[in-house]
Amino acid sequence: MDTKQTVAQSIHQAVPDLTLEQITQLLETPKNAEMGDLAFPTFSLTKVLRKAPQMIASEIVEKLDTTGFEKIEAVGPYINFFLDKASISSRVLGDVITAGNHYAEQDLGHGRNVAIDMSSPNIAKPFSIGHLRSTVIGDSLALIFEKLGYKAVKINHLGDWGKQFGMLIVAYQKWGSEEAVKAHPIDELLKLYVRINAEAENDPSIDEEARTWFRKLEDGDEEATRLWQWFRDESLVEFSRLYDELEVSFDSYNGEAFYNDKMDEVVDILTQKGLLEESQGAQVVNLEKYGIEHPALIKKSDGATLYITRDLAAALYRKRTYDFAKAIYVVGNEQSAHFKQLKALLKEMDYEWSDDVTHVAFGLVTKDGKKLSTRKGNVILLEPTIAEAVSRAKAQIEAKNPDLPHKDEVAHAVGVGAIKFYDLKTDRLNGYDFNLEAMVSFEGETGPYVQYAHARIQSILKKANFTPDPEAHYSLNDSESWEIIKLLQDFPRIIVRSADNFEPSIIAKFAISLAQSFNKYYAHTRILDDSPERDSRLALSYATAVVLKEALRLLGVQAPDEM
Ligand code: ARG
Numbered sequence: 001m002d003t004k005q006t007v008a009q010s011i012h013q014a015v016p017d018l019t020l021e022q023i024t025q026l027l028e029t030p031k032n033a034e035m036g037d038l039a040f041p042t043f044s045l046t047k048v049l050r051k052a053p054q055m056i057a058s059e060i061v062e063k064l065d066t067t068g069f070e071k072i073e074a075v076g077p078y079i080n081f082f083l084d085k086a087s088i089s090s091r092v093l094g095d096v097i098t099a100g101n102h103y104a105e106q107d108l109g110h111g112r113n114v115a116i117d118m119s120s121p122n123i124a125k126p127f128s129i130g131h132l133r134s135t136v137i138g139d140s141l142a143l144i145f146e147k148l149g150y151k152a153v154k155i156n157h158l159g160d161w162g163k164q165f166g167m168l169i170v171a172y173q174k175w176g177s178e179e180a181v182k183a184h185p186i187d188e189l190l191k192l193y194v195r196i197n198a199e200a201e202n203d204p205s206i207d208e209e210a211r212t213w214f215r216k217l218e219d220g221d222e223e224a225t226r227l228w229q230w231f232r233d234e235s236l237v238e239f240s241r242l243y244d245e246l247e248v249s250f251d252s253y254n255g256e257a258f259y260n261d262k263m264d265e266v267v268d269i270l271t272q273k274g275l276l277e278e279s280q281g282a283q284v285v286n287l288e289k290y291g292i293e294h295p296a297l298i299k300k301s302d303g304a305t306l307y308i309t310r311d312l313a314a315a316l317y318r319k320r321t322y323d324f325a326k327a328i329y330v331v332g333n334e335q336s337a338h339f340k341q342l343k344a345l346l347k348e349m350d351y352e353w354s355d356d357v358t359h360v361a362f363g364l365v366t367k368d369g370k371k372l373s374t375r376k377g378n379v380i381l382l383e384p385t386i387a388e389a390v391s392r393a394k395a396q397i398e399a400k401n402p403d404l405p406h407k408d409e410v411a412h413a414v415g416v417g418a419i420k421f422y423d424l425k426t427d428r429l430n431g432y433d434f435n436l437e438a439m440v441s442f443e444g445e446t447g448p449y450v451q452y453a454h455a456r457i458q459s460i461l462k463k464a465n466f467t468p469d470p471e472a473h474y475s476l477n478d479s480e481s482w483e484i485i486k487l488l489q490d491f492p493r494i495i496v497r498s499a500d501n502f503e504p505s506i507i508a509k510f511a512i513s514l515a516q517s518f519n520k521y522y523a524h525t526r527i528l529d530d531s532p533e534r535d536s537r538l539a540l541s542y543a544t545a546v547v548l549k550e551a552l553r554l555l556g557v558q559a560p561d562e563m
Helices: 003-014 020-026 043-049 053-063 085-102 129-147 164-175 178-183 185-202 204-218 222-246 256-272 307-322 333-348 352-356 382-400 407-425 436-440 447-464 479-500 505-524 534-554
Strands: 038-041 069-075 078-083 113-117 151-155 276-279 282-285 296-299 326-330 357-360 365-367
Touching (some): 003 020, 003 038, 003 078, 043 053, 053 069, 053 078, 085 479, 113 129, 129 151, 129 326, 129 407, 129 479, 129 534, 164 185, 164 204, 164 222, 178 222, 185 222, 204 222, 222 407, 256 282, 296 307, 307 326, 307 333, 326 352, 333 352, 352 357, 382 407, 407 436, 407 447, 479 505
Parallel strands (some): 113 326
Antiparallel strands (some): 038 078, 069 078, 276 282
């Protein structure tokens, strides 16, 4: 039972008029530790009890059982609760030490699947910073849900179909070279794509030719299919390099093309349910009753199906294949209208599981305060950027710890971790400015700062040659360690909250607070000095390291033992 529940229980016994829930709602966490760990304002009881709040507070205090508390005081209209630090710290430290990295695991999912649509870049187009956000947030959510007993299914819904492949094939046949594409697939394909589009502006026959090739592709023409497959494979080789750098893997690469033979079924179901309407030769579904102004365009007048139709087919396929408890789509905010339509369509089709479908949106990344734009040259090229982060990390390690073994590995963990952490600590709906210097800094609310706190603890433990004894009763009752104990105790709830909100930032912020509290403790307390509390202080340090490392792991960030 956590602190709040303990306190709520004991108030409830004294004041049965209020339900446990009401009490929990009313409990406040005082800003100032002198006012206790929790405070209960009595104002809301004045009506029922017809007494002054001061009086109510002191009367309730008389009735409260103080076991588990250092003291309970009435101060004016408030009741302040001071928890028994010694017994709580002993319990929390024992829990963390016994469970190790399994601490805070909870089986809420019972092994059910969470389908996570994440990353999903477009073939033959650059991997954007938005795709990076989707990759990093999606991966963290997968780790968080697995911690809670779900099985994550990470799906890379590649943008590997569409008219642009007709354009690409035409361009490749005009100017392409196999070696060039092999050497730098995405660069080269993008160049071809840009060039053919420019050419098409003055030469309408190109459009016609592209349409013909795309039709061939749809009809399974051998040459068209061979080229398409090859562009896809080469692009994937390049994307995979990035995924390796980021240490992210996928359970499925079924992208848009995978649903080619699954579109008729969707159209059939929509027809059977009488949802399709004709509008200017196209087939649409009206979604006005969901407050959605634009009808969903399912099939164009030329018979071509659309992005939303593919997403419908994908949703049906995923429900059948994974029988998911939740299906989430980690995709930028700019696609909100699309996912509103998707959810409304599924609802309109009477799938009760449409309630389990969530668009996990996120905000835009800027650079130097400006929107990114390939056209205006304000771009972030991911591979060189990651390399730069790693080399900045390495420079700082060289300065701090020149004799560190495995420097390159550590620098990689710090550089990549820095980029991920910075992204994840931001409330996902907010954007942020991409600033490598701030990201890789060892100071401030950064990944390296948290990693460094963890490594510092490892070095303290090593110096003391300390391994905790799971049978021992470690306990502390000073106020600096108390801050840490409360955070450690909170970790299980933090994880649930971040899962409920699809918000890894809750865990990132928690990790920052824990690292800060530990650094404060470290500055005030001579952990290694001889004292009757030495072992308990070391146990506290040990438990902090366990939880820091686990919090970082849930963000997809490593915690090296030395740095
Ligand atoms: N390929 C799309 C893009 O880059 C993202 C796909 C997101 N996933 C989905 N199921 N629609 O914009």
